[in-house]
Amino acid sequence: MTRFAALTLVVLGLAVLLVPPIVQLDQHLVDLSQAGLPPSPAHPLGTDEVGRDVLLRCVYGLRVSFMVGLVAALVSMIIGGTVGLVAGSLGGLPDRLLMRCVDGFSSLPHLLLGIFIVAMFAPSPYAVIVSVGVTHWTTAARIVRSEVLSLRERPFVEAAISAGASRRRLLTRHLLPHLLPHLLLAMVLMVPHAIWHETALSFLGLGLPPHLASLGNMINDGQRSLLAGDWWSSLAPGLFILAPTLAVSVLAQRGRDRLNPRMRSELAL
Amino acid sequence: MIKVIAWRAAFALPLLVGVTAGMFALAQASPFDPVRQYLGDRAMVTDPAVVEQIRANWGLDRPFLEQYATWLGNLVTGDLGESRSFHRPVAEIVAERLPWTLMATSGAIVLMLAGSLVAGTLAAWRKGSLLDRVITGGAFANESVPVFWLALLSIYVFALKLGWLPAGGLSDASSSTLEPLDVAHHLVLPVVVLAISQSSWLVLYVRESVIGTLREDYVIGARARGLRERTVLVRHALRSALLPFLTILGARVPELVTGAILVETVFSWPGVASTSVQAALAVDFPLLAVLTLMGTIAVVAGNLLADLAYRVADPRTRTVAV
Numbered sequence: 120m121t122r123f124a125a126l127t128l129v130v131l132g133l134a135v136l137l138v139p140p141i142v143q144l145d146q147h148l149v150d151l152s153q154a155g156l157p158p159s160p161a162h163p164l165g166t167d168e169v170g171r172d173v174l175l176r177c178v179y180g181l182r183v184s185f186m187v188g189l190v191a192a193l194v195s196m197i198i199g200g201t202v203g204l205v206a207g208s209l210g211g212l213p214d215r216l217l218m219r220c221v222d223g224f225s226s227l228p229h230l231l232l233g234i235f236i237v238a239m240f241a242p243s244p245y246a247v248i249v250s251v252g253v254t255h256w257t258t259a260a261r262i263v264r265s266e267v268l269s270l271r272e273r274p275f276v277e278a279a280i281s282a283g284a285s286r287r288r289l290l291t292r293h294l295l296p297h298l299l300p301h302l303l304l305a306m307v308l309m310v311p312h313a314i315w316h317e318t319a320l321s322f323l324g325l326g327l328p329p330h331l332a333s334l335g336n337m338i339n340d341g342q343r344s345l346l347a348g349d350w351w352s353s354l355a356p357g358l359f360i361l362a363p364t365l366a367v368s369v370l371a372q373r374g375r376d377r378l379n380p381r382m383r384s385e386l387a388l
Numbered sequence: 389m390i391k392v393i394a395w396r397a398a399f400a401l402p403l404l405v406g407v408t409a410g411m412f413a414l415a416q417a418s419p420f421d422p423v424r425q426y427l428g429d430r431a432m433v434t435d436p437a438v439v440e441q442i443r444a445n446w447g448l449d450r451p452f453l454e455q456y457a458t459w460l461g462n463l464v465t466g467d468l469g470e471s472r473s474f475h476r477p478v479a480e481i482v483a484e485r486l487p488w489t490l491m492a493t494s495g496a497i498v499l500m501l502a503g504s505l506v507a508g509t510l511a512a513w514r515k516g517s518l519l520d521r522v523i524t525g526g527a528f529a530n531e532s533v534p535v536f537w538l539a540l541l542s543i544y545v546f547a548l549k550l551g552w553l554p555a556g557g558l559s560d561a562s563s564s565t566l567e568p569l570d571v572a573h574h575l576v577l578p579v580v581v582l583a584i585s586q587s588s589w590l591v592l593y594v595r596e597s598v599i600g601t602l603r604e605d606y607v608i609g610a611r612a613r614g615l616r617e618r619t620v621l622v623r624h625a626l627r628s629a630l631l632p633f634l635t636i637l638g639a640r641v642p643e644l645v646t647g648a649i650l651v652e653t654v655f656s657w658p659g660v661a662s663t664s665v666q667a668a669l670a671v672d673f674p675l676l677a678v679l680t681l682m683g684t685i686a687v688v689a690g691n692l693l694a695d696l697a698y699r700v701a702d703p704r705t706r707t708v709a710v
């Protein structure tokens with residue numbers, strides 16, 4: 120299962136990286152004589168209502184969704200990491216105030232807030248990135264804060280302080296190297312979630328502009344064909360959301376079991 | 389107990405005020421001009437004096453803080469404002485559509501609870517069996533399935549291919565009145581899809597929890613006394629495994645709100661959740677702001693309930709300082 124998940128991610132990653140530069144096919148090529156074809160050897164996932172190849176568009180769509188998801192996850196890590204670092208290292212009243220904010224933010228309905236943010240600005244990748252980043256930084260803030268709290272008590276930090284290390288040196292040379300792996304892991308787990316958000320917003324017509332082939336836009340476009348009986352043009356992009364998300368969560372589950380076997384869940388896959 | 393409620397409510401109030409302030413600031417920073425949005429194509433031919441008159445009527449020419457104070461004051465006194473895309477009072481729209489959302493979501497919650505309890509307990513009872521693998525694997529995979537995609541899939545299978553259920557809407561297109569049976573028929577797919585999309589965590593949770601209690605001494609004791617397997621499972625194991633789960637339910641309201649927005653939109657269900665999407669597409673600030681605030685209130689109330697249920701269910705937490 121773990122191998123299969125890893126393989127899925129590698130294949131999808133290679134497809135996203137290599138297909139656009141190597142395969143010289145135009146994803147925007149409209150060919151009405153080929154419209155609405157079911158899956159066949161020439162078009163493995165069929166064609167959409169204006170004759171574009173669905174598989175090719177899915178790969179391009181995953182590329183767009185992945186980029187937006189990655190940047191959104193990065194934004195939320197930067198916001199959350201900063202808040203967590205400040206809260207954890209200052210302690211006292213600032214810490215309590217900041218953590219109350221984190222509690223407040225994390226108890227908001229994310230999609231609804233995201234919809235509000237996107238609605239107030241024109242549909243664009245930036246609006247989506249901001250709306251996902253602003254609503255999802257709280258996990259990173261919690262992780263970083265708790266890590267900083269435990270690091271502060273470690274002997275090497277005490278030693279650095281007693282040797283007269285400045286606040287800045289302490290931060291860059293002692294705290295950050297320990298925080299980065301945690302942040303990276305949190306970010307990897309955040310990317311599928313951010314992709315989900317992007318696709319949900321795009322599906323509602325509130326995400327990326329319609330000319331960008333994102334997975335959510337494709338499912339939205341495919342809705343009409345679906346009602347006419349063409350299942351492939353809206354269901355195929357869904358598989359491209361499902362596969363990487365599932366693969367990442369399988370790997371995360373395995374990783375968690377390996378990191379702390381005592382907490383190993385009863386979930387046997 | 390009252391002190392806890394008061395403390396929690398005191399924490400919720402600044403949060404709600406913060407949300408309204410944030411929304412208002414965002415609307416202020418928005419590049420959209422609400423008057424142009426309202427006029428649409430007519431903006432080109434409307435007399436500038438009329439445009440200015442609308443702006444003045446809506447109070448948009450006032451300073452930002454004054455607008456916010458007026459809006460907040462009206463909200464507190466029960467005046468929710470006028471929707472700019474529906475051209476009707478927001479309160480009227482909410483009153484008309486909220487019951488449909490409550491109907492769909494409460495149906496989904498009931499179905500989700502019943503289904504997850506059965507599936508989770510069965511999986512725990514036959515741990516490691518094929519049945520368990522199918523249930524846990526399905527629940528685990530289901531967590532990664534986008535709900536709008538699942539909804540489309542269900543429309544394709546049950547509405548288009550099998551023709552058992554309608555693809556969307558509230559009632560049959562040919563009928564002019566709402567027949568309870570017809571509405572129930574239209575309710576099936578949205579409720580089932582919403583319930584399935586929300587149930588993965590609960591199935592996995594019930595399973596782990598029952599597996600945990602099945603190892604407890606009193607369960608082994610009950611088995612040793614020769615009680616029937618069903619009695620042991622339901623009366624002993626499941627009962628104590630359920631204690632914490634009611635509290636987790638309250639904390640799941642955000643996911644429920646998200647699910648309701650997507651499911652209602654796919655199935656053209658005329659509830660408040662899908663209305664928020666329509667309001668967003670029309671950049672209808674008064675309506676969207678009220679709906680966003682309602683969603684937030686639902687989440688805050690859910691958290692509060694979860695907290696209280698926890699204190700009621702587990703006496704040990706009562707002495708812990710808030």
